[in-house]
Structures are given as C-alpha cells and as structure tokens.
Amino acid sequence: MERIAIVNGIRTPFCKMGTAFNDLSAQELARIACRELMDRLGLDVRVIDEVIFGNVAQPPDAANVTRVIALLAGIPVTTPAFTVHRNCASGIEAAVTAAIRIKAGEGRCILAGGTESMSNIPFFFRKDTQEIFSEVQRAKTVVARLRAFLKFRLRHFSPRIGLMLGLTDPVCGLSMGQTAEVLAKEFGITRKEQDEFSLLSHQKAIAGRAVLREEIVPVIPGPKFKAAVTDDNGPREGQTMEALRSLKAVFDRTGGTVTAGNASQITDGAVALLVASENRAKELGLEPLGYIRSFAFAGVEPRRMGIGPAHAIPMALKKAGLKLSDMQAFEINEAFAVQVLACLKALDSPPFAKQFGYEGYTGPIDPAKLNVNGGAVALGHPVGATGARLILTMLKHLKRNDLNMGLVSLCVGGGQGAAVVLER
Numbered sequence: 001m002e003r004i005a006i007v008n009g010i011r012t013p014f015c016k017m018g019t020a021f022n023d024l025s026a027q028e029l030a031r032i033a034c035r036e037l038m039d040r041l042g043l044d045v046r047v048i049d050e051v052i053f054g055n056v057a058q059p060p061d062a063a064n065v066t067r068v069i070a071l072l073a074g075i076p077v078t079t080p081a082f083t084v085h086r087n088c089a090s091g092i093e094a095a096v097t098a099a100i101r102i103k104a105g106e107g108r109c110i111l112a113g114g115t116e117s118m119s120n121i122p123f124f125f126r127k128d129t130q131e132i133f134s135e136v137q138r139a140k141t142v143v144a145r146l147r148a149f150l151k152f153r154l155r156h157f158s159p160r161i162g163l164m165l166g167l168t169d170p171v172c173g174l175s176m177g178q179t180a181e182v183l184a185k186e187f188g189i190t191r192k193e194q195d196e197f198s199l200l201s202h203q204k205a206i207a208g209r210a211v212l213r214e215e216i217v218p219v220i221p222g223p224k225f226k227a228a229v230t231d232d233n234g235p236r237e238g239q240t241m242e243a244l245r246s247l248k249a250v251f252d253r254t255g256g257t258v259t260a261g262n263a264s265q266i267t268d269g270a271v272a273l274l275v276a277s278e279n280r281a282k283e284l285g286l287e288p289l290g291y292i293r294s295f296a297f298a299g300v301e302p303r304r305m306g307i308g309p310a311h312a313i314p315m316a317l318k319k320a321g322l323k324l325s326d327m328q329a330f331e332i333n334e335a336f337a338v339q340v341l342a343c344l345k346a347l348d349s350p351p352f353a354k355q356f357g358y359e360g361y362t363g364p365i366d367p368a369k370l371n372v373n374g375g376a377v378a379l380g381h382p383v384g385a386t387g388a389r390l391i392l393t394m395l396k397h398l399k400r401n402d403l404n405m406g407l408v409s410l411c412v413g414g415g416q417g418a419a420v421v422l423e424r
Contacts, residue, residue, distance in 0.1 A: 004099040005281045005288035006422070007274040009113070009392040010037040010217050014232040014269040014380040020221050021229075021268035022119045026059050026384070027068045029219075029270035030115035034073035036217040037111075037272045045074055047284060049107030051081035052098050054090025054114035055384040057121045057166065058083070069115070088335065088410055089297070089418035090114050091271060091387030096295045096420065098275040108280040114389075115270035116382035121166065123159035132156065163266070169414060172302040176413055177251035179305050180258045180336035186304070187342045191257040194337040195244040198262040198377045201334060205235035205374025212373055215396050234265045235378040262337040267380025271388035289395040293405075293421040294320035300415045306339030308417020309409035310346035314353070314361035316407070316419035324363045327421075328403040331390045333410035334375030343411075372397060386410065391420060398424050 012029050015021045021029065030053060038045060053066040062068040067081040075081070086093040091114030098110035125133070132151050139145035168175045174182070183189070205212075209231055218228035249256030250263075274286075281288050296315035300308050309332055317324060324347070332340050344365055346352045353362040373393065376386065390408040398406050409419040 001103065003278040003291045004102055005276050005278050005291050006095070006391060006395055007276050007281050007286045007288050008037065008041060009215065009271060009273040009289070009388070009395070010040065011215055011271040011385070011389055011392060012219050012269050013216050013229045014234060014267045014382060015229060016234055016380060017119045017266040017268060019233055020225070021117065023222055024117060024268065025062070025120060026055060026057065026115045026117040026270070027062045027065050027072060029117060029268065030069040030113065030272065031072040032217060032219055033113065033270045033272035034069060034111060037274060038073070041274065041286060043274070043284070046076060047109050048075060048079055048111050049109055050101065051075055051079060051111045052084060052094045053112065054084050054086070054094040054387065056085060056087060056090055056116060057118070057162070057384070058085070059117070059120065060122060065115070070111070075111070086416070086418070087413040088333065088381070088383050089387050089412045089416065090384040091389065092295070092391065092410070092418045092420060093387065095273055095275060095388060095391055096292065099292050102275065102277050109274070109276040109284070111272065112275050112388070113270065113272040114385035114387060116384035117268045118163060118266050118382060119268050121162040123161055125159060126156060129156040167413070169302045169305070174303055175251060176305070176335065177258050177263060179303055180263070180338050181252045181256050182303055183306050183342040184257045184338045187345050189257070189338050189341050193341060194257055194262040195241060197337040197341060198244060199239055199241055201371065201374045201377040202236050202239040204372060205232070205378035206237050208373030209235070211400060215392050232379050234267065234380040235374060258336055258338060262377065264335050264376035264381035267382045269380065269382040269385050269389070271385045271392055273388055273392060289399060290422050290424040293423045295418070295420040298417040300417065302415035305413055305415045306335060306411045307342055307346060308411040308415070309419060310343040310352070310417070311356065312417035312419035313347065313407065313409050314358035316421050317361040320421040322405070322421065324361060324365070327405050327407045328369065329372065329394060329397055329406040330365055330370045331394045331406070331408040332370065332375070333381065333386055333390060334371065334377040335381060335411050337377055339411055340375070387418065391422065394422055395424070398422070
C-alpha cells in the first residue's frame with residue numbers, strides 16, 4: 001500500500017506554565033505553528049483536505065478547538081476540522097488518525113498536530129456554588145436576588161483547580177505522580193537513579209539547543225516582550241545533582257522519590273505536521289521527512305499508567321515486522337524519570353516478554369540512542385502537543401544523522417501506552 005508521509009513539521013518553543021506564553025491560548029499557539037509550516041513549505045492552503053489536532057484541556061471558549069485553529073490560520077472555511085483527545089498521546093492520535101483517513105481515501109493531505117496551554121486551564125466553582133449563582137441570575141426582584149446572595153459562604157469560593165483534576169485518575173484515584181511512585185516501588189528504582197536521569201535530560205537539552213531550533217518557530221508572545229522566544233525555556237543550564245537532591249518528594253512525603261526535578265514540567269506549546277500520501281507529496285513537489293511505518297496503542301492498569309510504552313513498543317514493532325534492535329533512535333516521553341526507567345527495565349526483561357507474548361520484540365535500549373536532545377523533564381510536556389513533538393523531533397534527528405529507523409513512545413494518563421515506528 002502507498003506509504004503515509006510526514007512531509008514536514010514545526011513547533012513553537014515549549015515554555016513553562018505561567019511564563020512567556022502565559023497570555024497565549026492553545027488556539028493561538030497552534031495558529032502560529034500552522035501558519036509558519038504552510039509559509040515555509042510555500043503551501044497553497046487549498047490543498048489541505050482536513051485539519052486534525054490533539055488537545056487535552058479543551059478550551060471552553062473554543063469548542064472543537066481545531067476548527068478554530070484552522071480558521072485562524074487561514075484554512076478555507078470549506079475545509080473540515082476536528083479535535084482528538086487521548087490524553088498525553090493526543091498529538092500522536094492526531095497524526096495516526098490523519099494516516100488512517102488517508103489510507104481510507106478520506107483525503108490525501110491533512111494538517112495535523114497538537115496544542116496545549118496549561119497556563120490557561122481554568123479553575124471551576126463547586127456545584128453548589130454554581131447553583132447559587134444560577135439562582136441569583138434567575139431572580140426577578142432585588143429582594144429575591146439579595147436572598148440568593150445571602151446563601152453564599154466562604155466555602156463556596158474555594159475553586160477546584162482544573163489542572164489538578166486533569167492530572168488525577170478518576171478510576172484509581174491516584175494523581176499521575178502517585179502512579180509514578182507505584183512504578184518506583186515495583187521496579188526498585190531509587191531517587192538517585194531518577195535524579196541522574198533528570199540531570200542528563202537537562203544536559204542533553206542544553207547541548208542540543210542549536211539542533212532543536214531547526215524545529216522551532218520563534219514567537220513574540222505579546223507587546224510587553226521586546227524579543228522573540230527562540231528556545232524552550234525549561235532546560236536548566238546550571239542544573240546539578242546537588243540541586244536535584246535538595247528537592248522534596250511531592251506525591252509521597254513519607255518515603256517517596258518523585259520530585260519536581262525528576263518529573264516533566266507543566267508547559268505550553270504547539271506542534272503542526274503535514275501528513276500526506278506518498279504520491280500526493282510528490283505531486284506537490286515536497287520531499288517528506290519520513291513515513292509512518294506502524295503504530296500501536298496498549299491498555300494497562302491506570303495505577304501503572306507509566307508502563308504503557310513497554311507494551312505499545314513491542315506491539316508497534318510486531319506490526320512493522322521489525323525488532324527493537326532495528327531501531328536506530330528512540331524518543332520515549334519523560335513524563336517522569338522513573339517511568340522511563342521502569343519501561344527500560346521491563347523491555348529488557350525476558351520474563352516480561354514471555355508473560356505478555358512479546359518475545360522477539362523487546363530487549364535493551366542503548367542509552368546513547370534515547371532522547372538524544374533531552375526529554376520532557378527538561379523540555380516540558382504540553383500534554384496535547386507532546387506526541388506530535390516526539391514525531392517531529394525524531395524525524396529531524398533521523399534526517400540530520402542519515403538514519404533510517406526510529407521509534408517514539410509515551411505513556412498515557414488513564415492507563416495506556418502509544419508507540420509509532422518511523423522510517424526514512
């Protein structure tokens with residue numbers, strides 16, 4: 001069958017929540033990425049058959065945010081658009097959904113990607129607070145309105161934080177950080193191992209800044225900024241083991257190992273990818289960065305959600321007819337340092353492979369081939385965008401180093417894993 005190409009892509013810098021992109025919406029971040037990608041490719045927007053973006057927080061002022069993004073980016077009103085949501089894998093979901101639709105004959109050239117403004121995830125009122133506000137609004141007299149107002153108590157003005165709600169699993173009741181602690185205990189991964197992994201992530205991100213700029217469009221966030229943001233602002237140039245050791249455990253204060261320093265940063269950012277059939281790319285005179293060879297999604301226990309990649313990776317490799325040793329580079333999202341370390345241990349475990357029927361598709365991963373320019377511990381994790389960023393980063397890395405095969409994967413809140421095999 002005709003191959004599905006990732007023609008090219010671009011992303012905004014990834015900026016920590018509450019910093020440079022604090023006043024930019026998810027739709028505006030994505031608009032910037034889309035517009036830049038089309039301009040760099042010299043693409044006539046009329047060739048785009050559909051637009052598909054991943055997003056997790058779903059801005060309340062931009063229902064079906066992808067349609068809003070498309071129109072803001074100058075895509076014709078006649079071009080349909082829809083939004084996908086698979087938690088942390090939403091960016092991957094957008095890309096593979098585009099591939100599926102192209103294979104099904106539902107288009108030949110699709111603009112896909114992911115976006116997230118974690119700075120703008122709203123706070124919510126309690127249900128009983130909403131009911132009082134509704135009563136106030138419905139009151140037909142001043143006296144009735146005053147009587148309704150008098151029902152308010154201090155407790156009614158204690159908001160529910162949307163970000164914290166989203167980072168807590170509603171089935172197992174654990175926060176994402178608590179699920180990471182589950183893996184730390186299960187796999188015997190120490191605080192020192194996690195901090196060492198995190199330090200390396202920062203060091204690789206700092207060393208890789210020049211090459212990461214190849215995938216970044218500079219962004220001027222607003223009139224109060226005198227210069228454009230050109231780099232991800234999460235990597236710490238002076239990060240040290242001493243600084244990491246000084247941080248307290250966040251999710252288990254009586255013996256936990258997961259800290260703010262060895263977990264992914266809460267971040268804003270967007271990624272745009274152009275996905276097309278191989279023949280359509282040729283017709284448009286565009287040389288693809290690479291192709292989607294296979295993909296897979298796996299389900300795991302929500303309380304062990306971080307182990308998802310260890311299941312999705314062998315599934316994707318089996319579909320591709322390839323072995324782990326065939327992969328020349330890996331991007332595994334660093335939701336938590338311990339989560340990646342647990343997946344590496346599982347993949348290198350013959351009993352794990354035998355238990356789940358993954359023999360022939362697992363094995364050790366060379367650390368020198370993993371997240372070579374840093375990962376989410378340093379770069380950040382704008383949840384709806386990260387999956388698309390992994391694809392873009394991997395394909396740029398393969399091209400830059402004249403490599404042919406790469407694999408990207410991430411864990412997914414709610415107990416899933418996602419993986420994509422990419423080829424050039």
